[in-house]
Amino acid sequence: MKIDHSLPLEYSTEENRLKILGFWIFLGAEIMLFATLFASYFTLYDRTGSGPTGAEIFHITPVLFETILLLTSSFTIGLGIHAMRLGRKKAMMGFFIVTLLLGLAFLGVEIFEFVTYVHEGAGIQTSAFTSILLTTLGTHGAHVTLGLFWGLYILIQVKRDGLTPETGNKSFIFSLYWHFLDVVWIFIFSFIYLKGMM
Amino acid sequence: MEFFERFAIPHPSFAIYASMVAAGLTLIAIVAGLTYFKKWGYLWREWITTVDHKRIGIMYLISALMMLFRGGVDAIMMRAQLAVPDNTLLDSQHYNEIFTTHGVVMILFMAMPFIIFFMNFVVPLQIGARDVAFPRLNALSFWLFFMGAMLFNISFMVGGSPDAGWTSYFPLADGESVGSHYYMIAIQIAGIGTLMTGINFITTILKMRAPGMTLMKMPMFTWASLITSVIIVFAFPVLTVALAMGTMDLLFGTQFFTLENGGMAMLWANLFWVWGHPEVYILILPAFGIYSEIISTSARRNLYGYKSMVGSMVLISLLSFVVWAHHFFTMGQGAFANSIFSITTMAIAVPTGVKIFNWLLTLWKGKIEFTTPMLYSILFIPLFTLGGVTGVMLAMSAADYQYHNTMFLVAHFHNVIIPGVVFAMLAGLTFYWPKMFGFMLNEKIGKWTAWLLSIGFLLAFMPMYVTGLDGQARRMYTYSESTGFGPLNMVSFVGAAIMAVGFVLIVYNIYYSVRYASRDISADPWDARTLEWATHTPVPEYNFAITPEVASSEALWDVKKKGHVLFKGDYEKIHMPNNSGVPFIMSCIFFAWGFSLVFSLWIPAIITTIGIFICMTLRSFEKDHGHYISVKEIEDTESEMRGA
Numbered sequence: 001m002k003i004d005h006s007l008p009l010e011y012s013t014e015e016n017r018l019k020i021l022g023f024w025i026f027l028g029a030e031i032m033l034f035a036t037l038f039a040s041y042f043t044l045y046d047r048t049g050s051g052p053t054g055a056e057i058f059h060i061t062p063v064l065f066e067t068i069l070l071l072t073s074s075f076t077i078g079l080g081i082h083a084m085r086l087g088r089k090k091a092m093m094g095f096f097i098v099t100l101l102l103g104l105a106f107l108g109v110e111i112f113e114f115v116t117y118v119h120e121g122a123g124i125q126t127s128a129f130t131s132i133l134l135t136t137l138g139t140h141g142a143h144v145t146l147g148l149f150w151g152l153y154i155l156i157q158v159k160r161d162g163l164t165p166e167t168g169n170k171s172f173i174f175s176l177y178w179h180f181l182d183v184v185w186i187f188i189f190s191f192i193y194l195k196g197m198m
Numbered sequence: 199m200e201f202f203e204r205f206a207i208p209h210p211s212f213a214i215y216a217s218m219v220a221a222g223l224t225l226i227a228i229v230a231g232l233t234y235f236k237k238w239g240y241l242w243r244e245w246i247t248t249v250d251h252k253r254i255g256i257m258y259l260i261s262a263l264m265m266l267f268r269g270g271v272d273a274i275m276m277r278a279q280l281a282v283p284d285n286t287l288l289d290s291q292h293y294n295e296i297f298t299t300h301g302v303v304m305i306l307f308m309a310m311p312f313i314i315f316f317m318n319f320v321v322p323l324q325i326g327a328r329d330v331a332f333p334r335l336n337a338l339s340f341w342l343f344f345m346g347a348m349l350f351n352i353s354f355m356v357g358g359s360p361d362a363g364w365t366s367y368f369p370l371a372d373g374e375s376v377g378s379h380y381y382m383i384a385i386q387i388a389g390i391g392t393l394m395t396g397i398n399f400i401t402t403i404l405k406m407r408a409p410g411m412t413l414m415k416m417p418m419f420t421w422a423s424l425i426t427s428v429i430i431v432f433a434f435p436v437l438t439v440a441l442a443m444g445t446m447d448l449l450f451g452t453q454f455f456t457l458e459n460g461g462m463a464m465l466w467a468n469l470f471w472v473w474g475h476p477e478v479y480i481l482i483l484p485a486f487g488i489y490s491e492i493i494s495t496s497a498r499r500n501l502y503g504y505k506s507m508v509g510s511m512v513l514i515s516l517l518s519f520v521v522w523a524h525h526f527f528t529m530g531q532g533a534f535a536n537s538i539f540s541i542t543t544m545a546i547a548v549p550t551g552v553k554i555f556n557w558l559l560t561l562w563k564g565k566i567e568f569t570t571p572m573l574y575s576i577l578f579i580p581l582f583t584l585g586g587v588t589g590v591m592l593a594m595s596a597a598d599y600q601y602h603n604t605m606f607l608v609a610h611f612h613n614v615i616i617p618g619v620v621f622a623m624l625a626g627l628t629f630y631w632p633k634m635f636g637f638m639l640n641e642k643i644g645k646w647t648a649w650l651l652s653i654g655f656l657l658a659f660m661p662m663y664v665t666g667l668d669g670q671a672r673r674m675y676t677y678s679e680s681t682g683f684g685p686l687n688m689v690s691f692v693g694a695a696i697m698a699v700g701f702v703l704i705v706y707n708i709y710y711s712v713r714y715a716s717r718d719i720s721a722d723p724w725d726a727r728t729l730e731w732a733t734h735t736p737v738p739e740y741n742f743a744i745t746p747e748v749a750s751s752e753a754l755w756d757v758k759k760k761g762h763v764l765f766k767g768d769y770e771k772i773h774m775p776n777n778s779g780v781p782f783i784m785s786c787i788f789f790a791w792g793f794s795l796v797f798s799l800w801i802p803a804i805i806t807t808i809g810i811f812i813c814m815t816l817r818s819f820e821k822d823h824g825h826y827i828s829v830k831e832i833e834d835t836e837s838e839m840r841g842a
Binding site: 017019022028030036040043044048050125127130135153 | 393396397398431450453454472819
């Protein structure tokens with residue numbers, strides 16, 4: 001495996017460069033996936049049947065918590081990648097651990113939020129609106145959950161192998177994924193919650 | 199007892215029992231044969247775990263041919279049922295299931311793998327690469343597609359097939375039987391595989407081209423594959439979401455497409471066609487690419503209007519996303535929306551026309567050689583144009599009220615898909631056969647096949663235009679004699695039978711050529727123009743011993759006419775990926791997962807979900823840097839191939 005030391009660690013081999021481009025294209029597909037969910041949401045959001053409307057069930061407090069947690073985690077993973085490029089393994093791992101803990105906390109608040117919805121009579125089967133609401137939020141939440149496992153595996157590998165072109169590449173791709181989830185959340189926050197509470 | 203009733207056949211008939219016996223015997227024969235000839239190890243090492251794009255391509259080909267016959271039998275049964283008025287060969291439910299599976303199998307499990315076979319086999323060779331960008335992902339793509347196809351195919355024996363048409367409109371797809379569950383889940387599994395193929399090929403084509411091959415020097419088939427991959431990446435996630443929502447409606451009682459509590463059946467129709475219409479171009483663009491290669495090779499001229507060919511494909515890909523609502527002109531969306539979608543739909547005829555003229559101008563003044571692939575390509579031009587013209591007729595939203603849901607529509611889309619896609623696949627199969635297997639298919643039988651298919655096609659589908667305009671509805675399982683549809687439907691049946699003979703002839707051709715064809719052929723039997731013909735036949739594992747350097751889109755032609763040197767420099771060790779069993783095992787678990795969901799077996803569903811995660815975890819921790827082929831090995835292989 002030829003390593004080009006003039007490039008950052010995550011770009012330093014041919015295979016790494018292929019993987020990063022491939023992942024960007026995958027994110028293109030993910031944008032289409034979430035775009036479809038949003039389009040369906042906008043189609044169905046006032047089709048509440050006998051169930052509650054968005055304004056009736058949305059609460060600002062948990063959503064603000066979720067937003068702050070996820071946005072902060074996007075910042076800390078950025079610091080983690082910066083530390084990785086400087087070759088500081090310990091700092092990098094520290095930032096990744098903080099990121100994953102913030103992600104875990106986000107997920108905790110989201111689960112609490114879902115339980116509240118179900119208690120308020122907004123289960124996934126209630127109406128077309130609650131179906132698409134919980135599916136859109138749930139798809140994002142499932143991505144975060146998957147990301148937690150993924151990040152954990154990468155941490156174990158960085159601890160085991162140190163910062164190599166391979167682990168560096170994996171960490172960088174994971175950070176792209178995590179930032180992407182953050183971007184999706186900003187759309188969820190603006191177009192589902194803020195718009196729904198107006 | 200109630201538990202087992204779910205797996206029963208809903209409408210037992212002789213045909214279904216016979217096919218169950220046939221499927222069982224085939225399975226036993228395969229297992230016994232593999233054991234007797236001690237081929238299990240070979241099968242596992244050389245094929246099931248392979249990550250070689252050429253072998254994965256060939257596995258796609260085998261699957262596609264198998265599915266062609268499955269879908270073909272469905273077609274013959276439908277034409278037989280409609281051949282005479284008041285026929286009782288099939289009951290209405292059975293007929294519904296057959297036209298549904300015919301559509302799904304032919305589009306998703308026959309045509310899709312067929313084009314992906316060409317992409318897999320041809321693209322890396324055509325751009326001078328050693329493999330695709332992500333060889334293991336490629337294997338996973340194949341096995342997911344295969345398991346999805348198999349899951350769909352067992353539906354008529356276990357539990358019952360989907361019966362709501364290949365579009366599976368809600369609320370028709372109500373999930374009272376497991377048929378619609380099969381539809382949602384099997385297509386989902388196969389669709390994930392296809393999406394990853396798209397990602398893989400965009401990366402491959404953008405990053406792994408041979409030195410000198412700029413984007414505007416790529417061969418036309420590679421261009422078509424690139425654009426197709428882009429459409430795949432943008433269209434398939436829509437299907438993923440639609441199918442997931444449909445699955446949740448059927449299994450978990452959500453309200454997306456229901457008729458109460460705000461559910462909106464029309465949302466399914468929109469999402470389905472936002473994917474479904476680009477899907478049509480996912481099929482046709484690679485077919486156009488294949489025709490371009492064959493026509494320029496057999497006419498001994500470079501392709502006329504290269505830039506306009508590329509431009510028209512890009513334009514088609516963009517337009518393909520803005521025409522979906524023409525599938526429901528008559529469902530009350532209003533005159534304004536109808537007009538917009540009418541115009542965008544007709545606009546697609548323009549870039550398509552550009553391509554037709556480019557092929558004609560390539561033929562003009564060409565020294566045409568009438569090989570079998572060329573015969574298909576030349577038959578394609580008038581037959582496909584006919585289908586294109588009726589397409590423009592259908593695109594007129596006002597006139598569509600006459601055509602809607604009649605056999606006219608059925609005639610139109612078969613008229614574009616058969617000469618457009620199927621002929622291209624058969625032409626390409628004949629064209630690339632020597633590269634794959636080292637011998638040519640018999641030309642004489644090949645030409646008979648092409649003519650039989652064309653004549654059979656005309657007899658089968660032209661009458662449908664007439665009966666359609668006369669009001670014969672599609673999906674109607676029988677009709678009374680007083681309608682007068684009888685004689686023309688009999689002509690259709692005869693045409694379908696002639697086509698069936700044509701397809702059987704393909705099998706005979708393969709058998710005949712395996713036995714009698716000469717093995718003493720060159721690596722470039724068609725005197726072709728592009729890179730895939732510049733390497734040995736059969737193609738060595740590493741494709742090219744030395745990475746070629748190219749100067750135009752017709753690199754091999756340059757070698758022949760301008761003395762261009764493709765291979766400069768010495769052998770160097772070559773890095774290759776290792777085989778892996780994970781894609782196959784993971785896909786098997788996906789199959790079990792899908793089956794569990796179809797029958798709502800929740801405990802196996804949870805176990806298999808965990809199994810899938812375990813596979814992903816193992817893959818994450820695996821350290822596998824592939825292996826190197828040494829210079830010595832390359833020299834040995836190369837001298838052996840040159841000697842042979």
